[in-house]
Amino acid sequence: MARFTARSVCPYDCPDTCGMLVEVENDRCVAVAGDPAHPMTRGLLCPKMNHYEKTVHSDRRLTTPLLRVGAKGAGIFRPISWEEAISTICSRWKELTAAYGGECILPYSYAGTMGLVQRNSGHPFFHKLGASRLERTICSPAKDAGWKMIMGETPAIDPGEIAHSDLVILWGINAAATSIHAMRDAKDARRRGARIVVIDTYQTPTAKAADEVFLVKPGGDGALALGMMHVMVRESLIDEGFIAANVQGFEQLCRDILPDCTPEKMAVACGVSPENIERLAREYAHAKAPFIRLGSGLTRYANGAMTVRTISCLPALVGAWQRRGGGIFCGTSTGGAFPLSRVVREDFLEHPTRLVSMNQLGSALTTLDEPPVMSLYVYHSNPAAIAPDQNAVIQGLEREDLFTVVHERFMTDTARYADIVLPATSSLEHPDLYRSYGGYHAQRCSAAIPPVGASKSNWEVFSILAEGMGWDQPFFRQSADDLIDQLLDYDTSWRDAALTRRLSDGEPVLLNPPLDPQRPWQTRSGRIEILNEQEAESLPRLLATHAEQDGLPLRLQPATTPYALNSSFYEQDDLRLRQEPMVLMMSRSDAEQRGLADGEQVIACNERGQVTFTLKITDRVPSGTVVTEGVWWREFIPGERGVNALTSQRLTDGGRGSTLYDVAVDVRKSDCPNWRI
Ligand SMILES: Nc1nc2c(c(=O)[nH]1)N[C@H]1C(S)=C(S)[C@@H](COP(=O)(O)OP(=O)(O)OC[C@H]3O[C@@H](n4cnc5c(=O)[nH]c(N)nc54)[C@H](O)[C@@H]3O)O[C@H]1N2
Numbered sequence: 001m002a003r004f005t006a007r008s009v010c011p012y013d014c015p016d017t018c019g020m021l022v023e024v025e026n027d028r029c030v031a032v033a034g035d036p037a038h039p040m041t042r043g044l045l046c047p048k049m050n051h052y053e054k055t056v057h058s059d060r061r062l063t064t065p066l067l068r069v070g071a072k073g074a075g076i077f078r079p080i081s082w083e084e085a086i087s088t089i090c091s092r093w094k095e096l097t098a099a100y101g102g103e104c105i106l107p108y109s110y111a112g113t114m115g116l117v118q119r120n121s122g123h124p125f126f127h128k129l130g131a132s133r134l135e136r137t138i139c140s141p142a143k144d145a146g147w148k149m150i151m152g153e154t155p156a157i158d159p160g161e162i163a164h165s166d167l168v169i170l171w172g173i174n175a176a177a178t179s180i181h182a183m184r185d186a187k188d189a190r191r192r193g194a195r196i197v198v199i200d201t202y203q204t205p206t207a208k209a210a211d212e213v214f215l216v217k218p219g220g221d222g223a224l225a226l227g228m229m230h231v232m233v234r235e236s237l238i239d240e241g242f243i244a245a246n247v248q249g250f251e252q253l254c255r256d257i258l259p260d261c262t263p264e265k266m267a268v269a270c271g272v273s274p275e276n277i278e279r280l281a282r283e284y285a286h287a288k289a290p291f292i293r294l295g296s297g298l299t300r301y302a303n304g305a306m307t308v309r310t311i312s313c314l315p316a317l318v319g320a321w322q323r324r325g326g327g328i329f330c331g332t333s334t335g336g337a338f339p340l341s342r343v344v345r346e347d348f349l350e351h352p353t354r355l356v357s358m359n360q361l362g363s364a365l366t367t368l369d370e371p372p373v374m375s376l377y378v379y380h381s382n383p384a385a386i387a388p389d390q391n392a393v394i395q396g397l398e399r400e401d402l403f404t405v406v407h408e409r410f411m412t413d414t415a416r417y418a419d420i421v422l423p424a425t426s427s428l429e430h431p432d433l434y435r436s437y438g439g440y441h442a443q444r445c446s447a448a449i450p451p452v453g454a455s456k457s458n459w460e461v462f463s464i465l466a467e468g469m470g471w472d473q474p475f476f477r478q479s480a481d482d483l484i485d486q487l488l489d490y491d492t493s494w495r496d497a498a499l500t501r502r503l504s505d506g507e508p509v510l511l512n513p514p515l516d517p518q519r520p521w522q523t524r525s526g527r528i529e530i531l532n533e534q535e536a537e538s539l540p541r542l543l544a545t546h547a548e549q550d551g552l553p554l555r556l557q558p559a560t561t562p563y564a565l566n567s568s569f570y571e572q573d574d575l576r577l578r579q580e581p582m583v584l585m586m587s588r589s590d591a592e593q594r595g596l597a598d599g600e601q602v603i604a605c606n607e608r609g610q611v612t613f614t615l616k617i618t619d620r621v622p623s624g625t626v627v628t629e630g631v632w633w634r635e636f637i638p639g640e641r642g643v644n645a646l647t648s649q650r651l652t653d654g655g656r657g658s659t660l661y662d663v664a665v666d667v668r669k670s671d672c673p674n675w676r677i
Pocket residue numbers: 013014015139140171172173174175177178179199200201202204216217218219220221294295296297298557559560561562563564565566661
């Protein structure tokens with residue numbers, strides 16, 4: 001039997017970007033394991049990836065192109081050939097662009113695969129077509145925006161610094177589920193004597209590993225950080241020498257903002273008691289090297305960027321940056337290491353076309369005009385499940401005159417609405433180059449097995465679509481490996497020739513980020529800019545959330561689960577059966593106030609929608625907050641709609657991000673048929 005081990009990389013949207021060893025037997029993956037030689041993975045994979053072979057060879061994999069023969073959304077299709085699929089799509093697009101112009105076509109993609117070539121391979125095609133451009137801002141652009149407001153282009157410290165910290169704050173991150181290697185490193189630091197503090201909105205799996213947990217009101221972290229700074233300044237727990245040499249705007253912060261941020265006032269806004277705000281401030285200031293690992297949870301709010309900016313002031317006030325293990329880590333950016341413009345090809349755009357926010361797909365499909373969106377091409381994303389305001393998205397997808405193509409591995413909620421479905425390869429079936437956003441590692445990999453069924457990779461599909469459109473540019477006739485070669489063949493301080501050779505050979509490598517001890521703060525002023533006059537808000541201050549203004553009594557957290565990744569992995573039965581679908585966690589007092597009992601069906605609702613849940617009364621959530629985990633496929637849920645029927649298309653204060661966690665609802669008994677808010 002032909003059996004061998006191949007090296008590969010986990011393609012999912014996770015900061016860890018693990019290296020994997022893939023066991024292949026007779027062209028099938030039979031097992032995977034964490035690569036012991038990978039600097040972050042060190043042999044450990046998460047529960048989702050431990051049996052990746054069950055995703056790759058799932059009975060649910062799409063294996064042939066499909067043409068819709070039933071009603072939109074009914075999921076009734078018949079198999080067709082690739083030739084028929086491509087010629088149907090191309091002739092439809094030629095007609096539509098002739099009638100409405102290229103902008104009537106909207107690509108929709110996000111992070112099914114994080115590989116640099118496959119993820120971005122639609123860009124050159126849609127640029128050449130003159131299609132509308134998608135603003136890919138669903139995840140956490142407010143985090144980058146908030147960081148930039150105070151730290152400019154300063155590169156992130158190595159996340160491994162956590163090992164040298166004596167106080168680790170896991171702030172708005174569910175590391176036990178979403179970045180298990182950060183969790184492992186935090187636990188290692190704890191074994192060496194560090195304390196772990198978790199700041200979240202409920203008792204997450206991560207909270208179990210903490211010495212202390214502080215529960216905040218959703219979106220209240222800016223208030224918590226301001227309250228801490230008030231205490232630190234009042235009690236002279238700051239590093240004046242560091243501030244004088246490195247910080248811009250400390251005086252203005254003390255004069256204009258902090259006096260009003262007493263622990264008593266901030267407690268009302270953040271839900272942490274004044275005593276605990278004071279205690280946390282003192283503990284933070286007295287730590288030798290406090291390390292904040294900031295997650296994305298707290299950024300998906302109307303005030304998300306401001307929150308990140310405010311929390312980022314803390315290490316500046318105590319000079320934590322001077323000491324090994326001290327500082328704040330938001331995520332790495334390795335943009336300089338690979339010339340992505342060679343894949344994205346903005347130069348193929350004849351003129352800039354309109355930008356459509358992926359957070360506002362519902363509005364784009366239902367209200368956009370001049371031209372309306374007449375065709376949607378979805379690849380490696382599942383907007384019917386993951387995009388905010390699901391009712392608006394589905395209303396759009398149901399439009400009879402919308403020509404929808406979905407390139408997918410599975411019959412997702414979105415694929416059910418397609419006119420044509422194209423089968424996609426999994427990461428084991430195509431080559432790519434991966435880089436991490438939670439560390440500085442990168443790795444190239446080849447296909448380990450042949451494509452399952454007639455599936456094709458993203459790059460291959462765009463290559464044959466270009467041919468179908470009659471374009472003769474040699475660019476589209478290259479292979480994915482040719483593009484990877486071009487990304488590697490580039491002079492940069494991030495990697496020397498020896499490192500590039502190892503990368504080309506498929507080894508996991510650590511890149512050399514341009515950390516410059518002579519110029520630690522890469523901002524306009526060369527200082528940490530607490531005062532930033534380029535911004536409309538020149539100083540950090542308290543900003544309200546949307547939910548606070550919506551006038552409904554409960555805050556809903558659509559949180560992550562350890563057993564899925566956004567809407568991915570529900571195809572694995574074992575993982576799915578480890579969770580209960582659509583559970584709504586609520587405090588006993590909130591349940592009693594509403595006369596709701598544990599285990600009963602309830603409806604959560606707001607002006608956008610109503611969603612059926614099973615109620616779980618628990619002390620894991622504080623009163624005023626309700627939590628549900630996972631983004632379930634519709635076929636597994638009790639009602640018609642998932643949690644995103646409750647989330648909104650409104651955007652964050654910076655970065656135009658999603659406000660998926662900034663949601664107000666009320667919860668009622670399900671037997672309340674005429675109830676309307
Ligand atoms: N298992 C698993 N892993 C994943 C994912 C997944 O769905 N499942 N998703 C992947 C993706 S795309 C991403 S972006 C990352 C995200 O990974 P993380 O950065 O961990 O972000 P989230 O899980 O969205 O939210 C983190 C925590 O923030 C909390 N939170 C929400 N609002 C607030 C707030 O206002 N204040 C505070 N202090 N906490 C708050 C949530 O309850 C949650 O526990 O994980 C990736 N990895």
